[in-house]
Amino acid sequence: MKPPPLAEDIEAAHARIAPHIHRTPLLTSRSLDHATGASLHFKCENFQKTGSFKVRGATNAVLSLPQDAAAVATHSSGNHAAALAFAARMRRLAAYLVMPETVSMAKKAAVEAYGGMIISCAPTLAAREEAAARVVGETGATLIPPFDDPRVIAGQGTAAVELIADAPAPLDILLVPVGGGGLLAGTLLAASAHAPRAAVIGVEPEAADDAARGFRTRTLQPQVLPVATIADGVTTAMSPMTFEIMCWLAQDIVTVSEAAIAAAMRQIWERLKIIVEPSSALPLAAILEGKVQVEGRRVGLILTAGNVDLERLPWSC
């Protein structure tokens, strides 16, 4: 295993990617503060380029490649694929994206709009890994994994660097969605340097609770399949590297129900008037469901992405 990144790698990543990404705003809501008794600061990565924080890690990884790199590749069903295609175009590298054939037309169109080349495969992890290995073998592309990579983790940590810097007063709690754990690991490392008194808490769907089980047992856990959650951005299991950083630095990992995710997503849409995808709603869901006590505290919540399918919303319409 490569060594995990250090806080200074996140600083370096931020300097490297800042010219290429948006410094996304923090939003607040008087009505949500009133309802929760807390001071909530929402870091709006839904406004980020490509519509998700994933562009931070992908851009850091791509800009860290040696000069003679010619192509990059990954397998992803969603935001990391678009982020990598975007980052590759910046350096005029070819990008090969292995995507399950079940992925929506909208997600494929986003990747193609950034000039990425899509290789379709069957919707299983084995088929994805096999196709990615074949692409790497045939093209000489460098594999940029979605989270199990120190450059990617360092890039994802830059969102928390900005959140901590832009909050009007020191944050007591940071709430972060957990899928593969790249954002959580980066946030933990960033907070350890920039907000050492803040408690960083990961939030998962009950239906995809590998991180919570792993945190409790201190043993890396597989995801139990099939995963049935509307938060389709966080269905992946953690990797050894993200798991190690979680066990080392996280305050807690909590899980939330599907109903709480849908309700929190709707609150964000209605109160903040912004579009976020279901995974982004996990932190607020943890508060609404009482899984994290926030009364009187200053809380940072990372809204990870906004690439929602507007024709399949988690409420009747």
Add this chain to the structure above:
Amino acid sequence: MKPPPLAEDIEAAHARIAPHIHRTPLLTSRSLDHATGASLHFKCENFQKTGSFKVRGATNAVLSLPQDAAAVATHSSGNHAAALAFAARMRRLAAYLVMPETVSMAKKAAVEAYGGMIISCAPTLAAREEAAARVVGETGATLIPPFDDPRVIAGQGTAAVELIADAPAPLDILLVPVGGGGLLAGTLLAASAHAPRAAVIGVEPEAADDAARGFRTRTLQPQVLPVATIADGVTTAMSPMTFEIMCWLAQDIVTVSEAAIAAAMRQIWERLKIIVEPSSALPLAAILEGKVQVEGRRVGLILTAGNVDLERLPWSC
């Protein structure tokens, strides 16, 4: 008829209301700029307090009342009612809102959350006016009309003052939705002082085209009933005062199809990742439908409000 407001009344309104409202952001979208060949600047009144620009006019009117005023009243099916309840609470005035009994629970709840008292009536203009007159007679409340009032028009004009000031370079075109014409009139007066070379163009649904007919014929026109448009914020006919200012200063009034409104709304949701209601989509709809030529121009578009019913979206889901 009271005299219409002057540009300096808008300045005074801005100074009066600025401490109580949000200075809403301007958003841009590289992909929408690319698609239209223009430089588009979206003034995000969907993020405004109460979720719409209406709070500007209502606040200016309420803060302009004499010290001994005790109550305010209006009739409205939507955003002006919530705005007036909000503004009245600021001065601890009672607010009586006559609303058609067909209005959604969500809209009533918003008014009640600001402490407004709702008087239900039949969903006809005659019933609304009769109920409002009765409320004014019984309570001594001051009637604050939704647009036919110089204080309200001056307040609405403050959105354009901010849009013009915050744009990074002088705007060539301002596109404004037209319902009763309060926002259009305020924008025209603001632009005449702050952006005299900008062309201000009003945009209406084809299905509610009283302003376009009036502009062409130079005669105030009634709305042809029933009005069938998803842009439910702009179904009202203009008043003599807003009509006069339109004829005096507007460059043009254009109309757009229902399909264009829905498509533009969806583009705003997907590209800008923000929630706007259908009326807010009129300016972009005019561009997408080719009703306004914007290539190479800097364009300001006012996104008027974000109070959409998430269970009734104008696309299948």
